[in-house]
Amino acid sequence: MGDPRFHVWQVAEAFGLPVTTRPGLASSGSLQLIHGRVTILVNEASRARKRFSAAHELAHYLLALEENLPLVEQLRSRKIESYCDRFASHLLLPRGWLLRNAEGVADDLPTAIALSTWADCSVPAVVSALNDRGGWNRRLVSWRKFRSGWRLMSVVGGRRGATPVLADPHMLNVATEAPRVYTLPFVSERGMRDIATELVRRGPYVYGLPREAFSDETSDDQVVAVRRGDASEGGAEAGMG
Incomplete structure (x- = not known):
């Protein structure tokens, strides 16, 4: 990613993962099964917060998909949460x-x-x-x-x-x-x-x-x-x- 000005929703949807805003969500973001399809839910917050939350949840999804790490196990690990934060940081703010x-x-x-x-x-x-x-x-x-x-x-x-x-x-x-x-x-x-x-x-x-x-x-x-x-x-x- 050479430039940070892109739509995170489109990146997630490239992996078949839609992003939906849900008012009153208990956390800033989560992965849920909706109508038989895994979906990223983000809370009603600032655009910057929603972008980061969506990127963070995308990391969880990719770990489950590519590394066979069940979401239940991921949520028990602080290291995984830290990894997903770093993933979102590098995705949204390319270091170059x-x-x-x-x-x-x-x-x-x-x-x-x-x-x-x-x-x-x-x-x-x-x-x-x-x-x-x-x-x-x-x-x-x-x-x-x-x-x-x-x-x-x-x-x-x-x-x-x-x-x-x-x-x-x-x-x-x-x-x-x-x-x-x-x-x-x-x-x-x-x-x-x-x-x-x-x-x-x-x-x-x-x-x-x-x-x-x-x-x-x-x-x-x-x-x-x-x-x-x-x-x-x-x-x-x-x-x-």
């Missing part, structure tokens, strides 16, 4: 395209947002891919606003289990569509420290990109999900998309 477009540009939020818009992927997915093959070593923190207030959603980069940030709700409320720099307290194994962090608001989400690279912590193409489940009042959306 990413390298060509990230070369010589600043590793900041405006760059991540521009690539996100061009590739029709989420900002976390782009930063994750740039950490993987684009030469970045950055941590991206995502929050989402619910009726009950702000919730930490995911962290791209860094070690699993680390407490990434203590966010002042006021700072999240004043974040705008134009990235601005604020000072936020981060907690790592070395203790708490204040770090200058770019904040930007995109719809119900606020993304924070610390200006300091986390060179003392691992950075890979995984999203550290703070909560698992659907992006609703009762939980948070997991995954990179």
Whole structure:
């Protein structure tokens, strides 16, 4: 895949796998048998989220079809879930395209947002891919606003289990569509420290990109999900998309 601007639905249908949006789906995506035909169901979400969910479910389908891995066994394995996330990441953000477009540009939020818009992927997915093959070593923190207030959603980069940030709700409320720099307290194994962090608001989400690279912590193409489940009042959306 040389260019990310393609319709994931068409890719899935090339394998005989239709994609259908189903409002109120309990998860971001699933494979179900409908009228005797295996179908990808995706939740009613942003276009970027639906594209990633469809690509993730396509990976599950291909593992079942080509590697004879039953879906029931796949769902029991975190490694399989991680593989399907990486499959979706590479499909939607081809690394050759990413390298060509990230070369010589600043590793900041405006760059991540521009690539996100061009590739029709989420900002976390782009930063994750740039950490993987684009030469970045950055941590991206995502929050989402619910009726009950702000919730930490995911962290791209860094070690699993680390407490990434203590966010002042006021700072999240004043974040705008134009990235601005604020000072936020981060907690790592070395203790708490204040770090200058770019904040930007995109719809119900606020993304924070610390200006300091986390060179003392691992950075890979995984999203550290703070909560698992659907992006609703009762939980948070997991995954990179």
